[in-house]
Amino acid sequence: MRILHTSDWHIGRTFHGHSTLPALREVLEALTATVAEKRIDVVAIAGDVFDSATPSGESFDVLTATLGGLRDAGARVVMTSGNHDSASRLGFQAAFAAAAGIHVLTRVEQHDVPVEIDGVDFYGIPYLEPSLIRHRYPGETLRTQADAVSFAMRGIRDALRGPSVVLSHCFAAGVEASDVEREIRAGGLDVVPMSAFDGPDYVALGHIHGRSTLSPRVRYSGAPLHYSFAEAAKPRGGWLVDVDAGAEATEWIDLPVPRALSVITGTLDELLTDDRFDAQRDDWVSAILTDTSRPIDAMRKLQTRFPWCATLDHRPAETSGDGASNYAERVKAKSDPEIIAGFLEHVRGGDGPTPEEERLIADVIGERAGDEAAA
Missing domain, CATH: 3.30.160 (Double Stranded RNA Binding Domain)
Structure with missing residues (x-):
């Protein structure tokens, strides 16, 4: 079976005030063309399909058109939800979508219930916020996302019965995050250990926007668009995985970059x-x-x-002085008017206060001195 692993579409995100929908449409059309060209059987989308829990109508239109195109290209689709998605909205009418070959796995309680496609089992672990799910499993210790994902993976390992693929949206140990990944807390509380993903033939991860290979069978595909200048040097694309040949049989598929x-x-x-x-x-x-x-x-x-x-x-190439530690030394022998004049010269590139500004400065300093004397 040939699988294309993608994630973090973030449909509806803006880039410094500009809509990314036109560019994302172009990239997703290219992804659909690749699915047809490479005869891909399943497209696995590992969360953050939308950028918002309340996506716009136009964002839904982009998703609908893309899913329809992927089905027309001959692929079935398996997706799960990320921290940006509303699991309930993304999973609305999931049963009807499954009848059309589009499997939306967003229900926490069904993380260990596989979707079988041509002999391969697909498991979806949506983004697991411990505070929102621990009431379902009172016998489990679910303080961190690492606890939650490890718990879900234990259930999946118990259910394994043959070739398998897991989709999970989380921050796994061994990968560096950029400035656009959200919900990554300080202190490593939400870092999921690699050992949690033992068992399946392939683990398709989402949440990190750059591609990353944590092991031959555990990978991030990254986002299909650049959503930050911190990502500028990172390629955009997805992993083509041949599960029948083992998870090592992977190929990187580049996607176009509409604007560098x-x-x-x-x-x-x-x-x-x-x-x-x-x-x-x-x-x-x-x-x-x-x-x-x-x-x-x-x-x-x-x-x-x-x-x-x-x-x-x-970021000035040259600055006056050598840091804040010397500022007091530079101004200690100067009067308040001289200090203000020096500041104005600095920000204006050499021009000090005008005569009118000098009078205004003197008036303000005089009033301040009078107030302090009367206190």
Whole structure:
């Protein structure tokens, strides 16, 4: 059996205020074409199908069109819910969808009940929030997600009867998270140990947005789109797994990147004029400005050259002094008006206060001194 492992579609997510739906449609159409070309039997979607527990109508339209396309391409679909999904909404009418070859596994109590497709058993472990499920299993200690997933996997191992695939949405030990994975708590409380996944032929994980191989049979596929500049260098795609040949028989399938992400660094003048940045004109751009003082209206100016500039950070290449520890030394012999004038010179790139500003500063300092004297 040929399985395409994908996850974290996040239908409905925005990218710095821009809708990602058009780009995601393009990528999911490419995924559907790959399913037809590679004669894939099952598409496994390991959670975070939607970006919100209350997805928009347009987001549902994207999912409906994609699922229909996958079925037309000859594949059946198995999916589970992630921490961004509403399990009840995603699983609504699951029984009717199953009749059409689309299996939506979101019910916690059915984690050890397999869906059998052509001799291979598929188990779905939705995102397990311990505080929401422990009342179902009073005899179990379910304080962390590691406890919850380990408990679910014990039930699955007891139910194993042949070739098997598990879908799980969690944070497994041995993988590095980026800035877009949510619900990963400090102290490792929600880190699931690799030993929890012993047993099945293949474990299709979701939650981490970059691809990762934790073992030949335990992998993250990552998201089909870049949802953060931290992901810019990570490929987008999915794992093609041949269960009949063993989980080691895997192949990475690349998906298109509708708009590349680039991080560019330099002074504002360099970013606006230097030829070496020509290749980034049509990318999503995160600009890091190294000017000594923050340029005025920098974003608007950058967008004249880079229409898709999305973020701006000011990191001066040179700063006056060598840190906060010396600030008191630099100002201890100066008067309050001199300190304020120095601050204005710094933020303005050399221009100190005007005569009118000097008078205003003197008035404010004088009022403050009078108030303190009267106290």
